[in-house]
Amino acid sequence: MLLRIIEHRQSVSLKVARRLAYRLGVSLYALLSGEAANSSLLLNPEWVQEFPPGFAPIEHKKPRDHAKIVKALRGIIEGSLAPPSKKQVALQLGVSIGYLEYRFLALMASTVKNHNDLAESERLNRKLQARRAALEYFIALKYEQAAKSRKQAYKVLRQDTGLPKFMLKEAIQDAYMAVF
Incomplete structure (x- = not known):
């Protein structure tokens, strides 16, 4: 997903941007303003943690025959x-x-x-x-x-x-x- 966003093949909604900022360990403002590289939270070791319930992606049900x-x-x-x-x-x-x-x-x-x-x-x-x-x-x-x-x-x-x-x-x- 990240590669698709970087290469401009997928549009980014606010929800996706929030998840991405959380995953990278930067503030949403720093990500949206383009200052994520200068953020001191970038190398935070907790960036690999699981999403909390509000950030978790929605799982879609499989259709049944x-x-x-x-x-x-x-x-x-x-x-x-x-x-x-x-x-x-x-x-x-x-x-x-x-x-x-x-x-x-x-x-x-x-x-x-x-x-x-x-x-x-x-x-x-x-x-x-x-x-x-x-x-x-x-x-x-x-x-x-x-x-x-x-x-x-x-x-x-x-x-x-x-x-x-x-x-x-x-x-x-x-x-x-x-x-x-």
């Missing part, structure tokens, strides 16, 4: 066995969740609904598994020698099923009340 992204989005949604979450989709496409929600609201809404439905059905299956195991503990011959207390049922079923604590406790309480 929306048609290509929507095609890849549909491929991910249709090609996966289990409905992916918003985060998984965004990571696979290399874009942000906000971008996907802003550009493809309907597709993302259906993706979220499908993912939530799957999560809810898995939660219900685990809850039913906990209830089945709790009822089996109090009724089945397999656990005939085990003590029929809720505490003992929790210890045994926790090892056997690996289900979460509160899910098991609720199922054991329901089964205990039904049997005794």
Whole structure:
């Protein structure tokens, strides 16, 4: 950039002149008046430091091919066995969740609904598994020698099923009340 400015191939705005003066370690007035060579700050060793936020150049966003992204989005949604979450989709496409929600609201809404439905059905299956195991503990011959207390049922079923604590406790309480 400096060579283009020196060789008069690029015009200089006030903002560019400020950055250049800061980078060279001279005052803006000395640079604009042509007295930069006579400035005592010219050999300042801090001239290599990074720009502060007000001086930093603006980074422009890269344009995205929306048609290509929507095609890849549909491929991910249709090609996966289990409905992916918003985060998984965004990571696979290399874009942000906000971008996907802003550009493809309907597709993302259906993706979220499908993912939530799957999560809810898995939660219900685990809850039913906990209830089945709790009822089996109090009724089945397999656990005939085990003590029929809720505490003992929790210890045994926790090892056997690996289900979460509160899910098991609720199922054991329901089964205990039904049997005794």
